[in-house]
Amino acid sequence: MSKTYYNPDDLRKFSKITEWNEDLGNKFFDYYGKVFEEGALSAREKSLIALAVSHVVQCPYCIDAYTKDGLQRGIEKEEMMEAVHVGAAIKGGATLVHGVQMMNKYEKLSM
Amino acid sequence: MPLLKSLAARKDDLSKPANQLKFLSNGIFREEELPLFKDKIAESGNYPLKPKKLEILQLNLGYMCNQVCSHCHVDAGPDRKEIMTKETMQQCLEVIKTTGAHTLDLTGGAPEMNPNFRWFVEEASKAGIKDFIVRSNLTIILANKKYHDLPEFFRKHKVHVVSSLPFYKKEKTDKQRGSGVFDKSIKALQMLNAVGYAQEDSDLKLDLVYNPAGAFLPTNQQALEQDFKTALKEDFNIDFDNLFAITNLPISRFLEFLIASENYEDYMYALVEAYNPAAVENVMCTNTISISWDGWLYDCDFNQMLELKVDSKVQHISDYNEDLLNNREIRISQHCYGCTAGAGSSCQGSVA
Numbered sequence: 001m002s003k004t005y006y007n008p009d010d011l012r013k014f015s016k017i018t019e020w021n022e023d024l025g026n027k028f029f030d031y032y033g034k035v036f037e038e039g040a041l042s043a044r045e046k047s048l049i050a051l052a053v054s055h056v057v058q059c060p061y062c063i064d065a066y067t068k069d070g071l072q073r074g075i076e077k078e079e080m081m082e083a084v085h086v087g088a089a090i091k092g093g094a095t096l097v098h099g100v101q102m103m104n105k106y107e108k109l110s111m
Numbered sequence: 112m113p114l115l116k117s118l119a120a121r122k123d124d125l126s127k128p129a130n131q132l133k134f135l136s137n138g139i140f141r142e143e144e145l146p147l148f149k150d151k152i153a154e155s156g157n158y159p160l161k162p163k164k165l166e167i168l169q170l171n172l173g174y175m176c177n178q179v180c181s182h183c184h185v186d187a188g189p190d191r192k193e194i195m196t197k198e199t200m201q202q203c204l205e206v207i208k209t210t211g212a213h214t215l216d217l218t219g220g221a222p223e224m225n226p227n228f229r230w231f232v233e234e235a236s237k238a239g240i241k242d243f244i245v246r247s248n249l250t251i252i253l254a255n256k257k258y259h260d261l262p263e264f265f266r267k268h269k270v271h272v273v274s275s276l277p278f279y280k281k282e283k284t285d286k287q288r289g290s291g292v293f294d295k296s297i298k299a300l301q302m303l304n305a306v307g308y309a310q311e312d313s314d315l316k317l318d319l320v321y322n323p324a325g326a327f328l329p330t331n332q333q334a335l336e337q338d339f340k341t342a343l344k345e346d347f348n349i350d351f352d353n354l355f356a357i358t359n360l361p362i363s364r365f366l367e368f369l370i371a372s373e374n375y376e377d378y379m380y381a382l383v384e385a386y387n388p389a390a391v392e393n394v395m396c397t398n399t400i401s402i403s404w405d406g407w408l409y410d411c412d413f414n415q416m417l418e419l420k421v422d423s424k425v426q427h428i429s430d431y432n433e434d435l436l437n438n439r440e441i442r443i444s445q446h447c448y449g450c451t452a453g454a455g456s457s458c459q460g461s462v463a
């Protein structure tokens with residue numbers, strides 16, 4: 001098998017993170033668990049947000065995990081793809097809006 | 112994609128239960144990456160697994176089916192010829208009359224395809240069983256003219272119909288069960304509603320069975336039931352009573368899919384990770400006896416498909432003895448993780 005930086009099997013080992021710092025690790029997982037509970041937003045909505053953010057932060061583990069989570073919840077593939085586009089639009093917009101800074105700097109430096 | 116033939120007809124290695132069991136005990140389990148089911152349940156003092164009071168007699172009337180679903184744990188299909196004879200049915204009727212079980216559960220294949228199905232239902236319904244279930248794949252009702260009156264027949268005998276519908280959208284259902292299955296299933300559900308199933312003030316019960324269309328576990332049963340109810344009502348004006356969410360067990364054609372799609376290890380990890388000790392108490396083998404088309408006794412339908420007969424002096428319907436059977440130990444292997452993941456899974460849905 002070819003070696004890559006990301007190994008899909010590592011996702012299963014995520015909980016092992018606590019082994020090297022139990023206190024902080026547990027705090028993180030407690031927080032994480034709480035965040036995804038039903039709240040003002042439904043767990044289903046949170047799953048779609050997580051899927052969009054996974055793409056924005058480009059985390060392959062999270063993309064795998066939240067694609068599976070969406071399937072388990074009966075989320076349709078059209079909904080998943082729209083969520084990804086929301087992420088992409090924000091990311092694209094965020095890149096582009098910095099163009100204003102570039103333009104400002106350009107103007108400032110120019111005679 | 113739906114397959115055209117059973118593993119048996121393709122003479123696939125996995126069609127032999129011994130090969131499935133061997134596969135399930137090797138690899139990640141032999142290398143001790145994952146604990147054996149036996150050791151896992153021993154942690155909570157549940158090994159050996161023992162039966163409680165018998166509540167459900169499940170009869171498999173044959174492996175013949177008009178569908179060849181890709182996840183089928185029975186490896187059923189039109190090419191399977193195993194079918195329960197009238198003689199074996201007679202033996203079952205004798206047992207039904209004396210059993211302490213309150214539920215009779217007819218399954219297959221498509222149980223309706225057994226030529227003696229109607230005769231048997233008529234006879235068995237006279238035995239005064241409290242809950243008389245027929246597991247119908249729905250499309251059989253439309254498969255041939257001779258089955259069109261099944262809803263009426265079910266109504267007449269007050270049969271509790273439990274129907275598989277993997278999803279409330281066409282794409283996923285057809286992908287798992289075959290092209291056109293969704294539309295026919297919808298039509299069949301409407302026919303059942305029309306004769307009074309799942310209608311207000313009606314005691315005709317219609318439940319649906321959901322199982323994931325792929326290598327993932329079912330989510331919360333109640334949430335799924337709500338989604339199904341809303342979608343089926345809005346889109347097709349269909350009513351049903353309960354939804355049972357069932358986990359796909361890693362045997363037979365679902366095991367074939369897991370191996371071919373390279374999902375087997377991940378799936379087993381997911382099952383073991385979701386292991387719920389509370390579900391062990393109520394796995395369905397603790398209150399069920401499963402009887403095969405040829406009259407052999409098993410702890411459950413899955414053990415039947417793996418040819419793991421009950422571990423008892425009594426192994427055949429012809430010398431059935433409930434007291435003796437109650438003293439047996441239940442035979443288990445790694446496929447049992449499918450019954451104890453999350454909220455647990457049984458023919459009646461979640462158990463924990």
Ligand code: SF4
Pocket residue numbers: 176177178179180182183184185186187188219220221248275288
């Ligand atoms: S309808 Fe049921 S028995 Fe028939 S192939 Fe599909 S899963 Fe198997």
Ligand code: SF4
Pocket residue numbers: 394395396397410411412413414441442443444446447448450
């Ligand atoms: S597969 Fe059968 S024997 Fe194993 S736990 Fe489930 S019901 Fe019991």
